[in-house]
Amino acid sequence: MTSTLPTLTGLTDAEVAQRVAAGQVNDVPLRSSRSTAEIVRANVFTRFNAIIGTLFVVILAVGPIQDGLFGFIIVANTGIGIVQELRAKKTLDNLAVIGEAKPRVRRGGRTVAVSNSEVVLGDLVELGSGDKITVDGEVAEAEGLEIDESLLTGEADPVVKKPGNPVLSGSFVVAGGGAFTTTKVGHEAYAAQLAEEASRFTLVQSELRSGIDTILRFITYLLIPTAIGLILSQLYVSRSDVKEAIRRMVAGIVPMVPEGLVLLTSVAFAIGVVRLGRRQCLVQELPAIEGLARVDTVCLDKTGTLTEGGMDVEELRTLAGGGRQDVEHALGALGTADSRPNASLQAIIDAYPRAEGWTVVEAAAFSSARKWSGAELRNGSGTVATWLLGAPDVLLPSGSPTLTEVDELGAQGLRVLLLGRTPTPLDAPDPAVGLVPQALVVLRQRVRPDAADTLRYFERQNVSAKVISGDNALSVGAVAASLGLPHAQDPMDARQLPRAATEPEGLADAVEGHSVFGRVTPQQKRDMVGALQSRGHHVAMTGDGVNDVLALKDADIGVAMGSGSEATRAVAQIVLLDNRFSTLPLVVAEGRRVIGNIERVANLFLVKTVYAVLLALATIIFQVPYPFLPRHSTVLSGLTIGIPAFFLALAPNNERARPGFVRRVLRFAIPAGVIAGTAAFTSYMLARANHATGQVADTSTATLTLFVVALWVLAIIARPYALWKLILVAMMGLGFVLVMTVPWAQNFFQLHLEGWRDPLTGALIGVVSGVLLEIVWRYINIGLPLLPSVKARRPQE
Template identity: 70%
Template sequence: MTERARADAEHPGPGGEPAGRPVRQPVNPGLTAAEVAERVARGEVNDVPVRSSRSAVEIVRANVFTRFNAIIGVLFVIILVVGPLQDGLFGFVIVANTGIGIVQELRAKKTLDNLAVISEARPTVRRDGTARQIPTAEVVLGDLIELGPGDKVIVDGETLESDGLEIDESLLTGEADPVLKKPGETVMSGSFVVAGVGAFTATKVGRQAYAAQLAEEASRFTLVHSELRTGISQILKYVTWMMIPTAIGLILSHLLTLGLPGDAAIRRMVAGIVPMIPEGLVLLTSVAFAIGVIRLGRKKCLVQELPAIEGLARVDVVCLDKTGTLTEGGMDVKALRVLDGDEAYAAQVLGALGACDPRPNASLQAVIDAYPADGTWRCTRSLPFSSARKYSGATLSGPDGEHAGWLLGAPDVLLPPGDQRLTDVDDLNAQGLRVLLLARSARELDDPEVARGVRPVALVVLEQRLRPDAPDTLRYFAEQGVQAKVISGDNAVSVGAVAAHLGLPGAEAPVDARELPAEKAEMASVLDRAAVFGRVTPQQKRDMVAGLQLRSHTVAMTGDGVNDVLALKDADIGVAMGSGSEATRAVAQIVLLNNSFATLPSVVAEGRRVIGNITRVATLFLTKTVYSVLLAILVACCQIPYPYLPRHLTLLSTLTIGIPAFFLALAPNKERARPHFVRRVMRYAIPSGLITGLAAFATYLLARSYYTGPGSLSAETSAATLTLFLAALWVLAIIARPYTWWRIALVLAMALAFVLVLATPWLQHFFALRLVGTTMPWAAVAIALVAAALLEITWRWVGRRFPA
């Protein structure tokens, strides 16, 4: 507690019990250094292992021990047994991809761990009579922990000091109304302070604390639900079920009907099964997310949950809190307009009001800076500022025994509707200025009607500091089709003026939230039309988020104060400022550690890059799955040998999917993510896979009738491989659009690599590819060209018939 608070505590109000919040209690010195050492020795410390990411062992386990790595591993071992080694190349590809996934996620872990240290909550504890900030893990049983507005309660305890201490326990109980805590009452970890100051003694620390497990989960690098991952898992589930009967059909067909030797039958079966598995898709998704985390980490943006990157890509409405987002935290007193009395008298009262609050907000801090306390008035009782009531107050003892109650807050709340002074206030608000009313009250501070019938004394005109980067950020959202809505507790006209100055569309028609309908559906209709809302209460912010979600909007909410916590928690994506309260940082999925609103476009762009590119490359992977299933079915039905060896499909997958997908997944992409991931991918993958598979099978049948004699199977396979490669390459060429120089170079490089394999003798031998004659190879090319034309027609038709 400050020296100013200590002095205030020596002057209790007359008449026994205080009227507002009680006079501050004498300072308790807290534990001594010896007592702290004794508790540490006994292990009575807050040793909850708060982690920002998975451990290195968990990362390796998650990337190595997967269902499909197990399937691939078994098939790889089988090939190692029956040989030759080049038919087991797919196993080395899996090893390489898994290694890339592990390395990238370890890099992401390092980034997250470093950022988490920066954003870690550091509670203020009182030891040996001195207040100091310490890491959460160093709190011990019996520590005296100080609390102020925005602080999160990190351990369970018992209130020792309460100076109007109001705690919001909604995250634990669901009750939105703050609870006034008196000495002797319990406080629960996971709650947070909305008003007043106080201190409590820690009674449960570490894993015994009520919300310890929740706190650990809240700050962990998690892979929670996302449409992208759910869609991929759904696809993989279906592929798994298709693999089993296909494998049985292939092995029986080759062994019993065709009479191939066991090792040859196994190789053909493995060749038919392996390409069905879009193994790289899961890995590539993890890599894309991990690289996104690293990129954002370099911009001082902490992503507390990976799917938050995906979520922001889907956002179409972003709700902004004016203070700390569009404006900087500080303010300056521009003018003092006296309504009753003289300026010196009002300045003295303002100085005393500022001295009453040990943790002033930005508005009161501006008043304190302009009018420091001179000791003329002394604070005996005080009423902390609350976002719900829009004012603070104090009972002051002045010269000549004068004793009066004073309020400082929103003029349109303290003055009755129609008061002539509100006209002047509206004029000031229209200029983007913030106005506070200093008023004298004849009622006690604990009177629910304390604001009724007050006597206005002065208007305090505050000038807000606009963020220089805000206009560009708002312009970015407008260009990207994301609606920006300013939701503030300040006067609606003032907020509208600030938003208009920053160029926000719709700012010229601000809405006073006190006039909004209570019913969420009706409120949502107003929310869709308007862009600026003022005089919004914390509960209304929450209701507004819910209303927008009712209209099928994906909502992001930004904020830094305790009044934003409920809305941040309910929004699809919560974005907190690093300098904001501990409570906001705890519930947000994304924390902007540099406190720059201008970082948000980078986060949105990163999300769009990840999900847009994964959707793009997923079509490549699933096209391969479709044509692999089709070829396996056709071969089994026609009772002919499977046309490919594993090495052929490893080569094709690497050149038409693996390498290109890695580059495409990391490319820039500004397209806003759309829902229905599985449907959007399969509408292209199914026809593409069918056309590609049928073209390859047609070439294979034609080659079987053309080539005869020993070694004909190798020639047939080579012709079918040529058609399959060219058709798959055309799918890649379509997916790579719109073309840039590097995308064209990527497609050409893959084509050149295949030509190099065909032209190099030892590579021909290694991959068992040898084009025989000229007639059949050119026929294979012709069939591939027909397939390419059909692919173009189909993609254009699907785009028109089933728009995204």
């Protein structure tokens, strides 16, 4: 293949070695995740670990080891969190290496692909359409080179680059080709720090985590005055027994801390990353898992998403005045004019090899904005003419008879390109002036075999799919209709869309009202995503080409194909490395599982916090010994929250996440916690009124009541039931029975029921409270995602 570019040889091997020795390499590390030290630090040095750790040290100083069990549980939980996140880190790092773009550098006259970290100062880096520029430099060769710097400057229009012009890291090539000499590498590059931050595996900017942080901050503020009040009241009640007062103060404080909620959130996200990694799905930003769970609209680029990247020439139709041999020779020469051909041009290259005698004088690479490519070609007889290849409805005036033929072909799902000849120079403002149509190139696209099933999945999940493409609207509509996309028979030409700047409401109406759009420019894709977001939609955008970059960046979630351009992979939050569109439903399902289950188990932890606060306040007001010792809280928390929460957090869950996490959780947790705390304290006070029993028996009765209510809460949260959930609830109940009946367990945990009256009273109060929980739950939570089975029984909602 010939090229109009001058030939530069680049650095020699000796020069490369010299620069490596001098440290002049692009040594910005690939950061797909937090470092090991950051993971350990984030899991160990937490606000609640500090609180629990301090209380653990206090208990070791004043009480038996049984009352310090909660400290060992925290150590175990922290260890689990570290191990799970390290597993996620390993998965992400391995996938990041697989998915990393490899720049092509010219060294000693040979082009070699190297990793980003192997680029050195002064390297000659080759560029083609879709390439992301990772280091700063100066253009050395240019052939129709257009670079988009919008991610750096906000300016949407591509910038034409000539030799001598600077290029900045963080920009990407939208048209043409060339090469540049690196002038800044590593941390000196303009966008190196921004790129490093943007590519980190992060836990921030998540509604779920911000909601949990809000709850935890409130609990922290509540802990200090409650602890002070509790210790003073217990000192007053216990008089001279300071150790007993401290033990019961600790027993009151520890249950208020929902330490396992933070752990389970990290573990659920980490396991989600590992599961997706096994599917060759690279999660570049952790909140993407949560974001996909909230998606209600998916915008799909047809090429590379619904269809595979490759195409085949179906037919070549010459038009009046077009000689077949000249047409084939021109197509072959146009193929040599672009060093980085797209799928359409590659199909033409495969079908029509370059003819002898035809040479390229000047070339203009394909641009998504203008919808054509072209070249000034010299034929075998020496005649120079401009040939353009592109969208017929862009190159031809409206009303042209040829467009009727194009529409008929497009309605069959075929892609049609027009080859035309014009006397207008290629560098004229409008080279299409005077264009004489020569031929129609009919291409057949390869539809992905999994596309139809994936679209049906989204339809079942009430997720709207919008096909947005730069191709002819009728052709796109035919492909989408063949895959069963609803309303695909009514495609819309994007050139008829209202402008976002002047008619934003009209644009939003049009985008919401149609499923298929053709002839969409890159800026229009961005505007359409914004229009959907303005109507409250949570939008995911998929794509693989540079024309998708702006929309991918603005969408709530950007999903890129692994075979797509470097630029799309760089801005997307999720990359499907195996290019399987069918992986997307698995990603959505994983996000829903993670978010839905965290919301589910958050109820368990916060119910405990609420009843712990209530019990502490009641103890202070009534000036009685706190009902429980730390060991009792450990038993209750372990059997009704800690152990079952780990299983529930990993269960299947297909409900779409919705905003309002904190409000929904508190609507159930507060009344349920009040019921549980009231029941336990009532049972405790009634037991204390029986002077024939001691403190151990009174505590045991209160523990029985609280366990019954807490187990009932677990039974509610676990719905809808599956066999394993019923077994889980039953096993937790059996565990408590063993603690209360096995002699060594009774002694170890200091639990022993005396007589029949108090235990029966405590059990009855627990059952009555459970019934009250059912009433409250049905009043508050019917139709909420917590219980999809109830929603299913009420289809009118």
